Amino acid sequence: MNPTLDMVLRAVGVLVVFMVLPLTVGQAEHKVMAHMQGRLGPMYAGGFHGWAQLVADGVKFVQKEDIVPTGADRRVFQLAPVVALLPYLVVLIAIPVGPHGFVGATVDAGLFFVLAMMGVGVLGSLMAGWASANKFSLLGALRSAAQLMAYELPMLLAAASVAMAAGTVSLPGLLSAFHWWWIPWQLVGGLVFFTAGLAELQRPPFDMPVADSEIIFGAYTEYTGLRFALFLLAEYAGIVVLCALTSVLYLGGWHGPWSGSVGWLWTLVKTGLLAFVVIWLRVSYPRLREDQLQKFAWTVLIPLSLLQIALTGIVKVVIS
Template identity: 85%
Template sequence: MNDVLDVILRLLAVLVAFLVLPLAVGQTEHKVMAHMQGRLGPMYAGGFHGWAQLVADGVKFAQKEDIVPADADRKVFQIAPAVALLPYLLVLIVIPVGPHGFVGQAIDAGLFFVLAVLGVGVLGSLMAGWASANKYSLLGGLRTGAQLMAYELPMVLAAASVAMAAGTLSLPGIVQAYQWWWTPWQIVGAFIFFTAGLAELQRPPFDMPVADSEIIFGAYTEYTGLRFAFFLLAEYAGIVVLCALTTVLFLGGWHGPWSDSIGWLWTLLKTAVLAFVVIWLRVTYPRLREDQLQKFAWTVLIPLSLLQIALTGVVKVVIQ
């Protein structure tokens, strides 16, 4: 009975984090972009430092009419936002936040599970693009699929390098096996994994599938109200998941200067810093063209990821 209660409490904690952390990232993005670009609106809603901006956005989405295009495939159109959002909830369940079982559910092949489930999220965009009966939406969905095919391979190879180094596919096992000298050794893999993750989330500068100047808003053009909000929430949840995974795989997870008893704090701090970097990149870099996106993946990231795997194999042989 106690084991069942423990599992329920863990899953409830993951659900609360899933509901809170993406909204916190969204609110932070408003503020960071307001400071970096001199945007006044997000800094004044509600008074002190624009605290009510998130509330205002929520009310705006909730009061908008839910419209389904007449020629759309209604069922597929309606469930696409859920398909885009739910994979990130499943991934959060297996990401370790701290030592001593501080994880929703530990899985021996956790890394394999995470990479497999993350690939499902793109189906939401493909479903939305096809079901909308809109040529701009369809183009956005096809671009999303092409981008996933290009960037999934280097992301998997970079993660495989860490699994080789740790000798396990378990995420808690990878953190436990972490050594301080891994960071400079795996720095190229960390760059590849983080960059490929940004591309899969369609975050700037890899946001060609939703290029407003070309295809309105890509696969999400026909969405309004809460369904559109779910796609935005999926993006912010993806940022949390990407940053947390990068922390666990490449930055030592809960390891920090002091006792591991506050390891959960180190995990959250590292994740928050990486989330800030994601927002910073959006403000700093212009959007890449579609051909530049593909060229960067196939001619830069994939060769680098193969070199990282080769380096990991050499280091493992020398150490052993």
């Protein structure tokens, strides 16, 4: 096939996934959260069980006035939502969906690339909080910065453990080296990675930076309309990316029965299940306090991930 056409097709495919999956997760969150709380959730938009609720929300957001506060740093303020959203699109390109090169682009240092890009996403809310010239926004932004500092480390350490096990940092290479017994072997690392990822996405119970009831959505206080919607979309795109990454790194991605033909389905199913867990955690647990959050990262997650690295190293030496 013509390489240019191939590239364009892959890019379009990734874009479509990027448009569809976060909305699906968002809709699933509406419904799952509602039923977990004994409600029905959206029932009217689109006719059948409110399937078009997020489309309706999008239309509403587009209609709203785009306000930039007078005291705000105009350019940075307007740029922040894009900075928050785009990294996840870029990450999605590098995540392998199925065997035989079913991936947006093969990046040799895929794991590095992916983790670095996910860190950039947090810059968006930092920019938003600083540029808003609002004390709540600044508080939120500083909290997210502190959270990024605290949780990036265990995340990297946990990911490093998988890279050690596979002997490569390329995501497709990682998957081709995967065996089923990696799941119990890397279990602790997987839990640490998932938890730290949740914290980095500022999802409940780690949503101190947005904490609507105390600092009024933190960095997003001053945002309205489409720009606010972009931040929300970034959150859901982040969920998709985190769940896809976790399933690739720790649950074997496309591995499963008949993975030769329906490998991509396995990736989707694993990602979907993890997304359900993300929603489930949000419904079940209250928000942690800021100091509890920091303490949890430094005293629990980082020791655990170091332990995982040690375990990986020992097992690796023993079996080789």
